[in-house]
Amino acid sequence: MKTTAIKVILIYLFLLILISIILTPFLWLTSMSFKLRSEMFSYPPTFIPKKFTLLNYINTIKDILFVKSYRNSLIISLSDVLFGLIVCSLAGFAFAKYDFRFKSIFFSIVLVSMMIPFHVVVIPLYLEMKRFGLIDTYFGVIFPFLAKAFGVFFMRQFLVKIPDELLEAARIDGASEYFIWLRIIVPLSKPAFGVLACLFFVENWNMLLWPMIVLQSQTKQTIQVYLQSLIGVYRIDYGILMAGSCLAILPIFVLFLAMQKQIIYGLTAGAVKE
Amino acid sequence: MTIRNRMAPYLFIAPFFILFFLFWFWPVLFSIFLSNTDWSGVGKPEFNNLRNFVNLINDSVFHITVRNTLYIAVASILIIAPLALLLAILLNNRLIKFSDAIRLAIFLPVVMSLVVASMIFLNLLDYNAGILKYWLGLIGLKMPDLLSSEKLSMPTLIGILIWRWTGYNMLFFLAGLQSIPKDVLEAAKIDGANNFQTFIYVTFPMLKPVTIFVIVQSLIGAFQVFEEPLIITGGGPAYSSLTMALYLYNRAFRNLRFGYASAVALIQFVLILLLSIFALKVTGAFKKE
Numbered sequence: 001m002k003t004t005a006i007k008v009i010l011i012y013l014f015l016l017i018l019i020s021i022i023l024t025p026f027l028w029l030t031s032m033s034f035k036l037r038s039e040m041f042s043y044p045p046t047f048i049p050k051k052f053t054l055l056n057y058i059n060t061i062k063d064i065l066f067v068k069s070y071r072n073s074l075i076i077s078l079s080d081v082l083f084g085l086i087v088c089s090l091a092g093f094a095f096a097k098y099d100f101r102f103k104s105i106f107f108s109i110v111l112v113s114m115m116i117p118f119h120v121v122v123i124p125l126y127l128e129m130k131r132f133g134l135i136d137t138y139f140g141v142i143f144p145f146l147a148k149a150f151g152v153f154f155m156r157q158f159l160v161k162i163p164d165e166l167l168e169a170a171r172i173d174g175a176s177e178y179f180i181w182l183r184i185i186v187p188l189s190k191p192a193f194g195v196l197a198c199l200f201f202v203e204n205w206n207m208l209l210w211p212m213i214v215l216q217s218q219t220k221q222t223i224q225v226y227l228q229s230l231i232g233v234y235r236i237d238y239g240i241l242m243a244g245s246c247l248a249i250l251p252i253f254v255l256f257l258a259m260q261k262q263i264i265y266g267l268t269a270g271a272v273k274e
Numbered sequence: 275m276t277i278r279n280r281m282a283p284y285l286f287i288a289p290f291f292i293l294f295f296l297f298w299f300w301p302v303l304f305s306i307f308l309s310n311t312d313w314s315g316v317g318k319p320e321f322n323n324l325r326n327f328v329n330l331i332n333d334s335v336f337h338i339t340v341r342n343t344l345y346i347a348v349a350s351i352l353i354i355a356p357l358a359l360l361l362a363i364l365l366n367n368r369l370i371k372f373s374d375a376i377r378l379a380i381f382l383p384v385v386m387s388l389v390v391a392s393m394i395f396l397n398l399l400d401y402n403a404g405i406l407k408y409w410l411g412l413i414g415l416k417m418p419d420l421l422s423s424e425k426l427s428m429p430t431l432i433g434i435l436i437w438r439w440t441g442y443n444m445l446f447f448l449a450g451l452q453s454i455p456k457d458v459l460e461a462a463k464i465d466g467a468n469n470f471q472t473f474i475y476v477t478f479p480m481l482k483p484v485t486i487f488v489i490v491q492s493l494i495g496a497f498q499v500f501e502e503p504l505i506i507t508g509g510g511p512a513y514s515s516l517t518m519a520l521y522l523y524n525r526a527f528r529n530l531r532f533g534y535a536s537a538v539a540l541i542q543f544v545l546i547l548l549l550s551i552f553a554l555k556v557t558g559a560f561k562k563e
Binding site for chain 1: 282284287297380391
């Protein structure tokens with residue numbers, strides 16, 4: 001018994017040290033955001049600011065470009081979630097509840113598409129967007145990522161469990177397939193939508209490469225692109241950078257805290273059964 | 275099944291496939307085409323018949339990026355995966371109130387945006403005033419200049435990647451561990467196996483699908499490391515932390531050599547496919563159980 005107790009304590013200790021290391025960046029970021037510029041780079045560094053200040057946050061909120069880019073990120077990420085859910089739920093429904101010619105080929109294409117790394121298509125995509133005139137538009141940022149294979153796969157797994165009799169009964173009552181989707185499938189999909197919405201939102205909110213390439217105007221930038229532009233070679237406004245970064249990760253943090261279980265379920269549900 | 279509208283399923287999958295065709299399939303084809311040309315984005319692309327690939331073979335910078343990227347891939351498999359598994363085991367056994375919180379804390383780096391994370395590490399690892407310097411000083415070590423050192427920039431990058439992805443992989447292992455039926459484990463105990471033996475002969479084999487998944491995902495991810503080197507080291511010094519993805523980006527969008535960059539992208543794609551197939555074969559995914 002004694003050796004087990006020692007083992008447990010050692011494990012706790014190990015985990016505690018590990019977590020302290022892991023959380024350091026977060027704590028440091030928060031601490032920096034409340035420091036005055038003069039204290040930010042003082043040595044030895046301090047975790048708890050000697051002079052606590054809200055100045056950085058005030059400046060950040062006053063920064064028009066910051067506010068605009070925050071708004072842009074919200075618009076783009078929420079649109080991505082909305083359209084993505086529609087596309088995935090339609091396709092997932094088809095694969096779950098219908099039999100049609102070439103169904104398995106189509107589904108294989110969905111699975112294979114998950115293996116195409118983005119960097120392979122980024123250049124042609126950019127050129128395509130130029131051709132379509134979608135450079136520097138929100139649509140240009142959203143469109144390429146709406147074909148969410150993972151989402152289709154996930155919706156399919158979820159919708160397969162819905163009893164066929166339910167759909168049959170609706171058809172007998174004269175419902176069209178579209179009506180079935182809109183009025184039966186969609187309401188029933190709420191839990192799955194919750195999971196996917198979280199995953200889609202987080203992934204989209206954190207994107208850097210594609211928005212950076214597509215969006216040219218300063219006023220259309222997303223928050224990540226804007227923050228990245230602040231890490232310039234010349235005068236870096238650390239106050240806005242720190243406070244802005246905190247505000248930028250806040251929605252994700254809150255979302256994650258609230259929907260932890262769903263997000264984790266969504267991520268791992270596919271992997272274990274395979 | 276009585277379906278009056280036979281076209282319905284096709285219409286339902288249409289949005290996905292139209293988007294897929296437009297924005298993934300066609301670009302892949304176009305990428306193959308582009309990789310055989312010289313193009314700066316204006317005017318017409320000029321065919322140069324595999325000259326890009328020949329140049330790539332002789333491109334010493336490209337060789338460095340391949341080496342670096344493989345370095346990351348190997349580190350992911352040999353460091354991140356086992357560490358994630360270890361943490362999953364630890365968290366799975368101690369049925370404590372805190373396991374949820376601990377899991378959350380370990381996973382948190384995954385949801386932090388890469389831009390913010392990179393920026394913070396730039397700060398923490400600063401040679402002059404970073405907190406790492408302070409901590410090392412406390413235990414009597416001198417702070418090496420991590421980001422300006424050719425030898426250390428890569429290990430530093432890998433350290434940051436470990437910070438970021440261990441939690442993510444841990445989740446998958448946890449899910450896998452939790453899906454192992456308890457009676458199997460008990461049967462092993464009854465047969466006289468101790469913890470270690472149970473793990474090697476029972477638990478680990480049952481984790482095979484998850485392990486495969488983690489390894490393949492890590493490989494694919496290793497090739498896409500872009501933001502961290504971009505923001506933290508810029509690929510330097512002397513290309514020591516330049517990854518394939520960053521190299522591609524530089525060639526395409528800074529040097530405006532789209533043809534050449536597409537050749538790099540193609541090689542990247544092929545390498546990922548080959549490595550994934552190799553990983554699947556090695557871990558026995560194709561064997562029948």
